[in-house]
Amino acid sequence: MxxxxxxxxxxxxxxxxxxxxxxxxxxxxxxxxxxxxxxxxxxxxxxxxxxxxxxxxxxxxxxxxxxxxxxxxxxxxxxxxxxxxxxxxxxxxxxxxxxxxxxxxxxxxxxxxxxxxxxxxxxxxxxxxxxxxxxxxxxxxxxxxxxxxxxxxxxxxxxxxxxxxxxxxxxxxxxxxxxxIDPLPQRPIAVAIPPVHVSTKDAYRALAGSRDQSRSFALPAIGTDVTWEGLLDGEGINDFQAIVSALHESVEDSLSGLAEAGARVTMLSGSGSAS
Structure with missing residues (x-):
């Protein structure tokens, strides 16, 4: 909830x-x-x-x-x-x-x-x-x-x-x-926590290693009209997800398990490991 x-x-x-x-x-x-x-x-x-x-x-x-x-x-x-x-x-x-x-x-x-x-x-x-x-x-x-x-x-x-x-x-x-911003309406959320500790420093280091450091990564503004439908339709993105999933097999297994159980969207929280 x-x-x-x-x-x-x-x-x-x-x-x-x-x-x-x-x-x-x-x-x-x-x-x-x-x-x-x-x-x-x-x-x-x-x-x-x-x-x-x-x-x-x-x-x-x-x-x-x-x-x-x-x-x-x-x-x-x-x-x-x-x-x-x-x-x-x-x-x-x-x-x-x-x-x-x-x-x-x-x-x-x-x-x-x-x-x-x-x-x-x-x-x-x-x-x-x-x-x-x-x-x-x-x-x-x-x-x-x-x-x-x-x-x-x-x-x-x-x-x-x-x-x-x-x-x-x-x-x-x-x-x-x-x-x-206005609170989102209550909605059931399943949280899966694999048995692994993800270091925030390691996650940032891995993300930096995957990027062209000569480029500047500008961020788009997030509008205040946040809705569950928008998030479920693709507005929800976590830049750490692919990197941390590659580093920790249990994180990838957790995301896959949620999808197989019927989750409409699966996403890492923070730099992981929860999803």
């Missing part, structure tokens, strides 16, 4: 505890342009949030001495597969960036129930980061949306989408310039 609610519930005003769900996303279109001077690529994409979620609880304990020079402590507990060191996790980094850039003083505890597969192109890490930002903004009464968006963009390209209110949006720039 393609519907979700990303509201933040404050569970205990006294202890400053908030909970929310962090949805996965699909890229209904993903066009990759030329590499920019900052090392990122120009992108044009359609983001669609879907009803696969991680669950986030954030506790904020305000410092009583008001010492803004004291480094805040950020604690993480994880219910799910190991994701590596805490300080490399996007949720942890989002909390650190929020505290530093807003000047809030205190300690943060993040409890993450991980249900979105990592390395599948579903944006789980970015969604977790946005969920932490939303929770901290709610329980500290921080309302500067421009700064919140700046924090999100500093964490990762997809984070700004998850920080928004719409389930459907157009992403340009490096994917961080978000234009919210």
């Amino acid at each position: 393609t519907s979700y609610s990303a509201g933040v519930s404050v569970m205990d005003e006294l202890n400053r505890v908030a909970r929310t769900r962090a949805p996965a996303k699909l890229n209904l279109t993903l066009l990759v342009g030329s590499r920019r001077d900052d090392g990122f690529h120009e992108l044009a994409t359609i983001f669609q949030a879907i009803s696969i979620f991680d669950e986030i609880e954030v506790r904020f304990r305000q410092c009583v001495n008001g010492d803004k020079l004291a480094k805040p402590m950020i604690y993480m507990s994880l219910d799910g597969p190991d994701l590596g060191p805490d300080d490399e996790n996007l949720a942890w980094r989002a909390a650190a960036a929020f505290m530093e850039q807003t000047g809030k003083v205190g300690d943060v505890e993040i409890n993450l129930k991980k249900l979105i597969p990592a390395g599948a192109g579903l944006g789980g890490g970015s969604s977790d980061a946005a969920a932490v930002i939303r929770c901290l903004a709610k329980i500290t009464a921080f309302t500067d949306k421009n700064m919140l968006n700046d924090i999100a963009r500093g964490i990762g390209s997809d984070v700004a989408f998850f920080l928004g209110d719409s389930t459907t949006a157009i992403g340009t720039g490096r994917g961080d310039c978000i234009e919210q």
Whole structure:
């Protein structure tokens, strides 16, 4: 399904505890342009949030001495597969960036129930980061949306989408310039996740190797009148699909399996592996 609610519930005003769900996303279109001077690529994409979620609880304990020079402590507990060191996790980094850039003083505890597969192109890490930002903004009464968006963009390209209110949006720039559009009607979607982790860096490297680097790859504009029929009739394109399918046989098998099961359109999400 393609519907979700990303509201933040404050569970205990006294202890400053908030909970929310962090949805996965699909890229209904993903066009990759030329590499920019900052090392990122120009992108044009359609983001669609879907009803696969991680669950986030954030506790904020305000410092009583008001010492803004004291480094805040950020604690993480994880219910799910190991994701590596805490300080490399996007949720942890989002909390650190929020505290530093807003000047809030205190300690943060993040409890993450991980249900979105990592390395599948579903944006789980970015969604977790946005969920932490939303929770901290709610329980500290921080309302500067421009700064919140700046924090999100500093964490990762997809984070700004998850920080928004719409389930459907157009992403340009490096994917961080978000234009919210009317949500697409709810529709059943089958998501297949083969047992392979696709490295985003490897996917970009392979795509670059398949292109004539002397050419400039300009991107067409994506109109705001996005419809399911248009996407199903060929407007939905992912520039990574052929490359990643060639690199990973299980991705190609997954796409073929969906087609054989009757899917009208099969498409990679992000740089894979989900389709």
